[in-house]
Amino acid sequence: MQSERNANFNRNYNDYICSVAPKTKEARTLLRAFFVGGTICCIGQFIRFALEYWAGLSGTELAAYVSMIMIFLGAFLTGIGVYDRIGKYAGGGSIVPITGFANSVVSPAMEFKSEGFVYGTASKMFVIAGPIIVFGVASSVLVGLIYYVYFLVI
Amino acid sequence: MxxxxxxxxxxxxxxxxxxxxxxxxxxxxxxxxxxxxxxxxxxxxxxxxxxxxxxxxxxxxxxxxxxxxxxxxxxxxxxxxxxxxxxxxxxxxxxxxxxxxxxxxxxxxxxxxxxxxxxxxxxxxxxxxxxxxxxxxxxxxxxxxxxxxxxxxxxxxxxxxxxxxxxxxxxAEGTGPKLVSATVGKVVDYGVTDANNMGSAMAPAAMEVTCTHFKESGLKPEDYDLVVTGDLGAFGSRIYKDLMWEKGFDIGKCHVDCGEMIYNIREDEFQGGSGAGCSAVVFNSYIYQKLLKKQYKRVLLVATGALLSSVSSQQGDSIPSIAHAVAFES
Structure with a gap:
């Protein structure tokens, strides 16, 4: 990118822009992200305890049910137009938990419905979540290989 | 020349x-x-x-x-x-x-x-x-x-x-504000790459065309009741005024920005409006009616545009911008 600078590139101007551009209010943003993200995680933990206590689930089965419920909640809140409002307030706080992942899949799916179910909803569904899945799978394979080699050596 | x-x-x-x-x-x-x-x-x-x-x-x-x-x-x-x-x-x-x-x-x-x-x-x-x-x-x-x-x-x-x-x-016939002159803009790119910060990408283009307009027409900022930029927003307007001041034109008194005028900043508008509709709506409603009532006598409309596409941004290109100036007299 750096080598492709055009003839008019003006370093002074860019430095000046950086120095006067309105800044994100970091303290406020971080606090909001912490509290909303924490609340979402607390809800998840509550569901986990509830399922363990009342439904008698445990282990991976329990984890799967909790994830399913949280993903459903994220998708549902996106569908009724609430999640983007939470996101505006919370920033990273509502993107990082699993509900944010649901939001990133459902929102383009809704948005591109106007281009049809195949070329719209289905093909655009992973526009935002796609990279997360790709890097998630790729890095898990990599970590798995390292793990395997480590135990071969030991 | x-x-x-x-x-x-x-x-x-x-x-x-x-x-x-x-x-x-x-x-x-x-x-x-x-x-x-x-x-x-x-x-x-x-x-x-x-x-x-x-x-x-x-x-x-x-x-x-x-x-x-x-x-x-x-x-x-x-x-x-x-x-x-x-x-x-x-x-x-x-x-x-x-x-x-x-x-x-x-x-x-x-x-x-x-x-x-x-x-x-x-x-x-x-x-x-x-x-x-x-x-x-x-x-x-x-x-x-x-x-x-x-x-x-x-x-x-x-x-x-x-x-x-x-x-x-x-x-050609009829009554209404008269289009007296226009200055064709050049594509200007100072190398701003942030697509969320279009005001600062477009301000140099607006400055370039406004300065050219003043120099070639022999007019001064004081000759205009209003110099209206299109959608620089609050931040871009501030930069525009700074750049103009640097070139020796003080437009602080007569400059307004359509993007700054159009919204009550309540939600996420932050720096104000943008888009092709911004100057179109503000100029053709508010400013046109003020011109008709002769509350403004001379208005210079400098609508600004960022000539990027989503592909060019993703490929890391900076944002070329353009502005054209058109002068109206009531």
Whole structure:
């Protein structure tokens, strides 16, 4: 990118822009992200305890049910137009938990419905979540290989 | 020596305008001046793209009616918008039996259309020319940014694309504000790459064309009641004023920005409005009516446009910008 600078590139101007551009209010943003993200995680933990206590689930089965419920909640809140409002307030706080992942899949799916179910909803569904899945799978394979080699050596 | 400022000898008149805008623009500071305010930003259509073209079509139809003309009286429609292949304008023009010239200079399309329309009318090639443009927040978000329901935050230097359309009829005869001169802009790129910070990408282009206009026309900022930029936003306006001051023009007293005027900053508009509809709605409603009442005598409209696409941003290119200046006298 750096080598492709055009003839008019003006370093002074860019430095000046950086120095006067309105800044994100970091303290406020971080606090909001912490509290909303924490609340979402607390809800998840509550569901986990509830399922363990009342439904008698445990282990991976329990984890799967909790994830399913949280993903459903994220998708549902996106569908009724609430999640983007939470996101505006919370920033990273509502993107990082699993509900944010649901939001990133459902929102383009809704948005591109106007281009049809195949070329719209289905093909655009992973526009935002796609990279997360790709890097998630790729890095898990990599970590798995390292793990395997480590135990071969030991 | 090449001159970029055109002086219109016959002074085409701006005989009528029409504006259509969404609900959010309707409750803004200039809402009462907008002719048609929609209750619903879908405008009764199924998609935002269809709503955008319907707004442009409605603005064109109303402007022809307001001018007291019929379709066959209009020599040409000069229109453009932000969507790929300017579909909103060209699809809107399916509804009319009028020759169509599609133009694109991003958000500066309104002043570009005035400039070309002025040339056609002043040169005697057309009796009446209709200039129109529009944009829609939701269709622009779809094309340039993220889905609407995605829970992300906007950075504080971001702007909000205006949902609205404006149309104006330039005529050789009739009464109304006169188009006296226009300066054609150059593509200027100082290397700003942040697509969320368009104000600072466009300010140098606005400065370049305004300085050229003042130098070539021999006028000073004091000669204008108003120098109106298109959609620099609050932050971009501040930079624009700084840049102009550096070049020896103090425009602090007469400068306003359409983007700054159009919204009450409540939600995530941050720096104000942007988009092709921004200058189209503000100029054709508020400023046009003030010109008609002669509350403003001379106005310089410098609509600014960022000529990026989502592909160019992703490939790391900086944002080239352009601005055209058109001067009106009441």
């Amino acid at each position: 090449r001159k970029r400022t055109l002086i219109f000898k016959n002074k085409p008149k701006l005989i009528a305008t029409a504006t259509v805008a969404g609900p959010k623009e309707g409750i803004g500071p200039i809402g009462e001046y907008i002719e048609t305010v929609l209750d619903d930003d879908l405008f009764g259509e199924k998609t935002f793209e269809k709503a955008e073209r319907k707004m442009i079509s409605r603005a064109i139809g109303k402007a022809i009616g307001n001018a007291g003309l019929e379709e066959r009286d209009i020599g040409a429609i000069i229109a453009g918008d932000l969507l790929n292949q300017i579909i909103s304008s060209s699809f809107a023009c399916r509804d009319f039996d009028i020759p169509f010239l599609g133009v694109y200079n991003a958000c500066s399309t309104m002043s570009e259309a005035f400039l070309i329309g002025g040339v056609l009318v002043d040169g005697g090639y057309c009796e009446n020319v209709l200039c129109a443009t529009g944009s829609h927040f939701s269709s622009a978000e779809r094309q340039y940014r993220y889905p609407l329901e995605l829970g992300n935050t906007r950075p504080p230097q971001a702007q909000w694309t205006v949902t609205g359309a404006g149309a104006a009829v330039l005529s």
